[in-house]
Amino acid sequence: MTTDRTGTSDDRIAAIASHEISRRNMLRFGALGVGGAGVLAACGTSNGGSSKSAKTGGASSSTTKPKSGGSVIIARPQDSVDFDKTMVFSNASIWVYVQIFEGLTIGSKDGKTVEPWLATSWTQSSDKLTWTFKLRPNVKFSDGTAMTSADVKFSLDEASTTKGGWEFINAAIEKITAPDPMTVVIKTKYQWAPLLADLACPSNGIIPNKYGGKTKKAFYSAPIGTGPFVWDTWDKGNKLTLKKSKNYWRAGMPYLDSVTWQTVPDDNTRNVMIQGNTAQINETPPFSTVDQLKGVKGATVTLFPSTRTDYILMNEKRAPYDDVHVRRAISYAIDREALVKTVLFGNGTSANSLFMPTVPYYDKATAGQSFDMTKAKAEIAKSRVPKGFSTTYLAMSGDSTDSAIAQVLQSSLKELGITMKISKSDPSAVHDLQSALNYDISHSYWTMDINDPDELVQFAVLPAGGGHSFDTNYTNSKAQSLASQAEKTFDQAQRQNLYSQLQAQLADDAFLPALYYQPLPYAMRSAVQGFFVKPTGLYDMAAVSLA
Amino acid sequence: MKYVLFILRRLVTLIPVLFGISLLVFFLLQMVPGDPAVTLLGAHVTDAGVAALHKQLGLDHPLWRQYVTFVGRLFHGNLGDSYQYKSSVSSLVLHNLVPTIWLIVTGAVLAVLISVPLAVWSASRRNGIADNTIRTIPLIGLGMPAFWLGIMLVLLLSLKAGAFPASGFGTGIGNHIKSIILPGLTVALALVPILIRSLRASMIHVLQSDYITTARAKGISGARVVFRHALPNAAISSVTVLGVNIAYLIGSTLVVEKVFALNGIGYLMITAIFNRDFPIVQGITLVFAVMVVIVNLLTDMTHAALDPRVRLA
Numbered sequence: 057m058t059t060d061r062t063g064t065s066d067d068r069i070a071a072i073a074s075h076e077i078s079r080r081n082m083l084r085f086g087a088l089g090v091g092g093a094g095v096l097a098a099c100g101t102s103n104g105g106s107s108k109s110a111k112t113g114g115a116s117s118s119t120t121k122p123k124s125g126g127s128v129i130i131a132r133p134q135d136s137v138d139f140d141k142t143m144v145f146s147n148a149s150i151w152v153y154v155q156i157f158e159g160l161t162i163g164s165k166d167g168k169t170v171e172p173w174l175a176t177s178w179t180q181s182s183d184k185l186t187w188t189f190k191l192r193p194n195v196k197f198s199d200g201t202a203m204t205s206a207d208v209k210f211s212l213d214e215a216s217t218t219k220g221g222w223e224f225i226n227a228a229i230e231k232i233t234a235p236d237p238m239t240v241v242i243k244t245k246y247q248w249a250p251l252l253a254d255l256a257c258p259s260n261g262i263i264p265n266k267y268g269g270k271t272k273k274a275f276y277s278a279p280i281g282t283g284p285f286v287w288d289t290w291d292k293g294n295k296l297t298l299k300k301s302k303n304y305w306r307a308g309m310p311y312l313d314s315v316t317w318q319t320v321p322d323d324n325t326r327n328v329m330i331q332g333n334t335a336q337i338n339e340t341p342p343f344s345t346v347d348q349l350k351g352v353k354g355a356t357v358t359l360f361p362s363t364r365t366d367y368i369l370m371n372e373k374r375a376p377y378d379d380v381h382v383r384r385a386i387s388y389a390i391d392r393e394a395l396v397k398t399v400l401f402g403n404g405t406s407a408n409s410l411f412m413p414t415v416p417y418y419d420k421a422t423a424g425q426s427f428d429m430t431k432a433k434a435e436i437a438k439s440r441v442p443k444g445f446s447t448t449y450l451a452m453s454g455d456s457t458d459s460a461i462a463q464v465l466q467s468s469l470k471e472l473g474i475t476m477k478i479s480k481s482d483p484s485a486v487h488d489l490q491s492a493l494n495y496d497i498s499h500s501y502w503t504m505d506i507n508d509p510d511e512l513v514q515f516a517v518l519p520a521g522g523g524h525s526f527d528t529n530y531t532n533s534k535a536q537s538l539a540s541q542a543e544k545t546f547d548q549a550q551r552q553n554l555y556s557q558l559q560a561q562l563a564d565d566a567f568l569p570a571l572y573y574q575p576l577p578y579a580m581r582s583a584v585q586g587f588f589v590k591p592t593g594l595y596d597m598a599a600v601s602l603a
Numbered sequence: 604m605k606y607v608l609f610i611l612r613r614l615v616t617l618i619p620v621l622f623g624i625s626l627l628v629f630f631l632l633q634m635v636p637g638d639p640a641v642t643l644l645g646a647h648v649t650d651a652g653v654a655a656l657h658k659q660l661g662l663d664h665p666l667w668r669q670y671v672t673f674v675g676r677l678f679h680g681n682l683g684d685s686y687q688y689k690s691s692v693s694s695l696v697l698h699n700l701v702p703t704i705w706l707i708v709t710g711a712v713l714a715v716l717i718s719v720p721l722a723v724w725s726a727s728r729r730n731g732i733a734d735n736t737i738r739t740i741p742l743i744g745l746g747m748p749a750f751w752l753g754i755m756l757v758l759l760l761s762l763k764a765g766a767f768p769a770s771g772f773g774t775g776i777g778n779h780i781k782s783i784i785l786p787g788l789t790v791a792l793a794l795v796p797i798l799i800r801s802l803r804a805s806m807i808h809v810l811q812s813d814y815i816t817t818a819r820a821k822g823i824s825g826a827r828v829v830f831r832h833a834l835p836n837a838a839i840s841s842v843t844v845l846g847v848n849i850a851y852l853i854g855s856t857l858v859v860e861k862v863f864a865l866n867g868i869g870y871l872m873i874t875a876i877f878n879r880d881f882p883i884v885q886g887i888t889l890v891f892a893v894m895v896v897i898v899n900l901l902t903d904m905t906h907a908a909l910d911p912r913v914r915l916a
Contacts, residue, residue: 131864134874137687145644146687220644220655277690292688293699293874294772294866318771320864324754325770329864332762332769484637484879491641 122585122601127314131326131335135293135319140276141259142214143221147593150258151339152317155298155597156198157261157281160189160208160240161252163507167363167414167591170252170507174203174262174282175240184247184546189240196303197264198286205234210265212242212255222259224514225506247544249551253508258594284310284598294319304598311586311601330355330579336602337587338579343401344456349579356582359403359575360589363412363504366457367568368465373493373529381439383566386497387425388432389468396572399460403577407570409559410516414591415509417542417555424563424570429471436472444473450489450498453480461499461571490527499571500526504592509555513539516568517558530567609907613900617893624892625677625885629670632881639686639879660686673885682886687878692886695871700890702772702783703867706856709783710790711849717791718798719834725799726806726837727829738803741796753789753862760785770864786863790856794848801844805837839910846902850895 136149141157144150160175172178175189195203209232216226228248233241244251254260262282267275278287282305285298295318300310318335320326323345329335331352341349349357368386370377377383392406408424411417425431436442449465451458462478469476476497481489489495502512516526517539525531535558542554562568576589586599640656657663661672676683682692725737744752761769773782809815810833818828857869868887875883 138689140689220652220659224649273689291698292690292695293871318864319866319870320770321866321870322750322861322864325757325862325864328754328757328762328769334769334771482635482637483877484639484642487641488636488638 122311122599123603124308124311124601126312126602127316128312128337128584128597128600128602129316129318129329129335130337130339131318131320131329132339133319133321133323133326136290136296136317138276139279140218140221140272141261141263142218142223145221148317151594152296152298153279153281154258154261154283154594155285155315156279156283156287157258157263158283159256159258159260159262160191161256163253163256163590163592163594165588165590167361167504167507168416170256173256174208175255178252184544185244187242187244187251189242191238191240192305193238195282195305197268197280197282198301198303199264199268199280200303201264201268203262203282204237204265205240206237206265208232208240208262209234211262212260214263215259222257225254225257225259225511228254247546249543249546250506250508250510253506253510257506284596285315288314298597306598310598312597315597315600327352327579330581333581336581336584341577341579343399343403343574343577346401346403346577346579352579354582355579357577357579358587358589359577361414361591362574362576362589362593363414363591364501364574364576365407365410365412366461366499366501366571366574367407367410367526368461368571369490369495369498369500369526369528369568371493371495371497371528374496376439376441376445377496379439379441380565381435382441383569384425385432385435385439385472386465386469386474387566387569388428388435389465389472390425390569390571391427391464391468392571393427394464395461398464399457400572400574404572404574406572408563410562410568410570411509411512411555411559412504412573412591415504415512416507417509417552419552419556419559421556422559422563425566429468432468432472436474444475446475446477447496448477448479450486450495451478451480452483452486455483458499465497491524493524493527493529502526507592510539510543513542513555513558517562526568528568530565532561532565532567535561535565535567606907610900610904613896613903617896620892620896621889624889625674626670628885628888629673630666632884633666635879637879639881642877642879643686677889682889683882685875685883686880687875688880692882695883696868696886696890699866699868699871701867702865703853703856703860703869705772705779705783706786706790706859706865706867707849707852709787710794710852711845713787713791714794714798714845718795718802721795722799722802722806722841723829723834726803726810727825729807734803737799741792741799744792745796747792749789749793749858750862752792753786753859756785756789757862772865782863782865786859786865789859789862790852794845794852797848798841798845802837802841805840806833809833809837835909839906842902842905842909846898846905850898853891853894853898 132148134146134148136152137146138144138149139153141153158174160173161170162173164171174192174195176192178187178189180187191203191205191208197203212226212229212232216223216229228244228246228251229242230245231243235241242251263275264280268280280287284301284304284306286301288297288299290296295316297314297316299314300312304310320329320335323342326335326338326341327345327349330338330349333354338349346357349355368390370383370386372378396402396404396406406426408426409419409422411419413420436444449462451462466476466478486498490498490500504511517535519531519536538554538558538561542551542558545551545554576593578587578589580587583603585601585603587595588599589595638653639660640653640662643656644652661669673683680693682696684690685692685695688695721737725734728734757769761767767785768778768782771782773779815828815833818832856867857873859865860867860869868890871883872887875887
């Protein structure tokens, strides 16, 4: 899927390098960082269309051995907030702490598979309920103590039992035992195919047993892990620095002496910093500035495929959205190409499935609904409201994406006789209204944290996922049964078949009309080598060097 | 003695102000829609998760109890813990206050350094070319929004000329000073036109008064008349103008902070509001209130130093 230089060359381990996870509440960040900046942006260029000079997905190429030394500054719109891996949902935090904590497994660069990491191999019992993991020898925490199975058990138990955070990822785990220092046995409550992907979730990163003797609060304020970088300083609201670990297990890595994440809320200022080389990497600049960044001398823009899908929410608790014909009509009426142009400035593709192409078991053949006014009119004619109706779109204030979607939708729906009002609320108020099912129609998005579609499917389809079907109240027993079968199917082809059926079913129900898939844009100085962002948004700073 | 009493009296007025502000901020924030727990949990939010987090953050208590806890801690100088950072609000606020104070002070100093000579020159050459130029050109500055002016200064003086860092606050006093010049200038250029106008007007008024005529009649040199006799008297009203504007600046340096990546208190406040991080918002509002009172106090003190009538009153 992605062209990967290291994957075909020398260092096999370096190739797998990078961790997992991204954040769905980037939406929130978008609202305040990007949206807010949009208002203030002075020289923000905005010519839509071509992305020809932007590379897609590949890291900068190098055939020579990476040089050691040097420091990199990553300028980003938001600061990290907290490093308690069991609780924190902010991407800005997760992308940093994966440089410190590592998991037993790791997601592949293309997002499709899971690879060995701190565990080198595993076996499964014949009833498929018990998994035995062999740990990688000679792995040390950055303080020099060796990592053992006791640390692994403690870390996974901590992630499973801390309530209100990421414990849902480990819901299938019944018990973890550590029969010897290099072996960990995980017993699941039921047959559970996504387990390996779950273990790669950043919340399952390995930390020292009993926080290395510290209190939980003290530990997470200066965390220790087996990763390539160690905690240095955090000037909250300003910058956070990690420095090179001397005890890292991948020989010769990391190359950099330190990495600093600097919070620079203004889009133009981050751009200027790349221009003046006071920062080397500009994290997720808004699409409106991508063209501007491409013009910067000595810098490149790379669009890494992400797992983000944006979609329309329709509250099926309210009429007429309980009528599938209404939902289909609306889905057909959405001009997805126009949205890619206006919202992403051409840097994306329209969506056919609720799954993203970077997610395992994505089915390209899912028909979905594409823009077709004739079909839209035919569907609305078949519905209970053939002459249309009045409705209100719940939008986030200050979010330019949301307003663009609302406006495109508003004009399309007029042709179906649907009068759509736009009501703007503050981002967190929008979350509240959505989760209280107190809205008609709205927009949201999802990004994956693991390389398995179950995280999304569980939340979207299964009532036990606790997500009220993405706050739409959608229920379909066929979809539910497909989703739960897929969770316990280990055979890849069978699982693909189930997920293909599910994607087709969800598209046919126009449950969450998917809009588009967007990449993760990064601008960086040409001197930065080996920087690669996985679809889940994680990147491995150990593989990065300066030319 | 009277001077000390005057200051003490003003400081005592801080207490009801802070109490009123704490009450207002606390209850206004509760009226704002949006739940901090929902914001923290993002898209994975479930009812159980929200309940657990409410308990952890103490949001499950009735409102009056939350307020009592908040005020109780306040008496111990404790502003509570941030919801998102999980660390002490006081240290966060104090830390982020540093660049903001640097910015305001530099802005005010530069504004005075630029305006006073120009205003004096302008007033002493009333209606001449210099006067008209000085009155017109700074008005352009007033019309330029801070974010645009800031970016222009960065492009010209830092990217092209390389004289100043483009962004950030640097480390060490030397770098702080270097980093703060451009943002300070951006703030100053917005203040300059107002200051020039008010100072010029009062200078003209003072220069026409009898005691100036007397001074001139005594044969005192022109410069001495202007700087020694006219300026201190003319400055009184401008000090008030500057004070009011600085007090206003305290809450509004955000834009300049953003353009120059200073990440002062304005930035902290905005992110806290978006994330519904109530303890930070409350803490910063209180700090703002204290700062506004202090700036007003300093203004009055300068006023008092310049005009004995204020002290005696």
